[in-house]
Amino acid sequence: MLPPAGRSATRMAGALASLALLTGCNAGIPGLPPLPGRSSGEPVRISDAVPAPSLPGGGGNVIVDAVEKVGPSVVRIDTTKRVINPLGGLFGRGPAIQQQQGQGSGFITRSDGVILTNAHVVEGASDVTVTLPDGRSYSGKVLGTDPLTDVGVVKVVASKLPVAPLGDSARVRPGEWAIAIGNPLGLDNTVTAGIISAIQRTNAVGEGQRVPYIQTDAAVNPGNSGGPLINDRGQVIGVNTAIRQAPGAGLSFAIPINVARQIAAQILERGYASHPYIGVRLQAITPQLAREINASTDECDLPEVNGVVVVDVMDGSPAAKGGLKPCDLIETVGGKPVKNPSDVQLAVDQARVGEPLALQVRRGRATTSLTLKPAELPRQG
Numbered sequence: 001m002l003p004p005a006g007r008s009a010t011r012m013a014g015a016l017a018s019l020a021l022l023t024g025c026n027a028g029i030p031g032l033p034p035l036p037g038r039s040s041g042e043p044v045r046i047s048d049a050v051p052a053p054s055l056p057g058g059g060g061n062v063i064v065d066a067v068e069k070v071g072p073s074v075v076r077i078d079t080t081k082r083v084i085n086p087l088g089g090l091f092g093r094g095p096a097i098q099q100q101q102g103q104g105s106g107f108i109t110r111s112d113g114v115i116l117t118n119a120h121v122v123e124g125a126s127d128v129t130v131t132l133p134d135g136r137s138y139s140g141k142v143l144g145t146d147p148l149t150d151v152g153v154v155k156v157v158a159s160k161l162p163v164a165p166l167g168d169s170a171r172v173r174p175g176e177w178a179i180a181i182g183n184p185l186g187l188d189n190t191v192t193a194g195i196i197s198a199i200q201r202t203n204a205v206g207e208g209q210r211v212p213y214i215q216t217d218a219a220v221n222p223g224n225s226g227g228p229l230i231n232d233r234g235q236v237i238g239v240n241t242a243i244r245q246a247p248g249a250g251l252s253f254a255i256p257i258n259v260a261r262q263i264a265a266q267i268l269e270r271g272y273a274s275h276p277y278i279g280v281r282l283q284a285i286t287p288q289l290a291r292e293i294n295a296s297t298d299e300c301d302l303p304e305v306n307g308v309v310v311v312d313v314m315d316g317s318p319a320a321k322g323g324l325k326p327c328d329l330i331e332t333v334g335g336k337p338v339k340n341p342s343d344v345q346l347a348v349d350q351a352r353v354g355e356p357l358a359l360q361v362r363r364g365r366a367t368t369s370l371t372l373k374p375a376e377l378p379r380q381g
Helices: 004-027 062-073 257-270 287-296 341-349
Strands: 074-084 097-110 114-118 127-131 137-146 151-156 177-182 190-201 213-216 228-230 236-246 249-256 280-285 307-313 329-333 357-363 366-372
Touching (some): 062 074, 062 097, 062 177, 062 190, 062 228, 074 114, 114 257, 127 151, 151 257, 177 213, 236 257, 249 257, 280 287, 280 341, 307 329, 307 341, 329 341
Antiparallel strands (some): 074 097, 097 114, 114 151, 127 137, 137 151, 177 190, 177 228, 213 249, 228 236, 329 357
16 A cells, blocks of 8 residues: 555556547657548648538528528517415405416517517506517507407517518418428527428317418417418418427427408407307218217208218397308308318308308208308407
């Protein structure tokens, strides 16, 4: 066993040896010949692969270019909501009124400060703060929200703000680039990319939806809500609104910009959005289900096909006034074929309140044409 002085000397010698090995990487290992083809003083080559050619057009990146067009108009929206504390006040467990902090995204569509976002981001907010990527911050006013489509409109007092170009969501096709910009998980100015996975997803967040969602695999997280989904040309094609997560994967859904633009225009004009309705309860059927219904009751004589059947008609509703009856199989609405309740819902939602809407139904073995006049769906609250 070495005395303390000997152990220290041994450790020092080992350290010096390690230092020699490290410095030897730069100076070359003594006794080894130089690498073939390398002259003295020439840097060591790590790879002898042929350099890759530059990309066409100077090596530009479509995602980078698209983000540069839209990014300056994407904002962070911070909200404060005052909520009642049921255990506060008399019970003494905190204040009777508490403040909840929230955060989401949005994008500027008019240079005078009009911003599109999700209804659920700003609904019920007592204070709204809008922050641009360049650090400018404004107090925002909620002009209106539409819970049915989850579209909200916010206004700030400003001018000459950067705006996001709006595209045409009717031209979106599966397989195209999809780029999401927003502030997920409190991380400002985050960009993620994927592809359009599907369109016309009416069953994304439940049946009977009024929105034909755009589905994408671009990563979207809490805080992305209300931010834009853009294409590779730097045009907004959707408003990110919902996610569905599973182990190892996730999908997100966006409101098509054509729908959001229509709802936002109504909010700007009158402070709310108008939705037509006809007042029916519907059920999708299959040939097997039709056979079972026909065998169990004499009330219906359904054709054994895939389709959508009327289950119930509200008294005094536009459907009742137009002659629609239970057991009617709806084939077309407004001249468009329908295959499920969501198709009917979307077709009705594209109609105008108080104007004639043509339906073709199969009643028993006969085909019947009806004309309804949709009424305005009562607004919540």
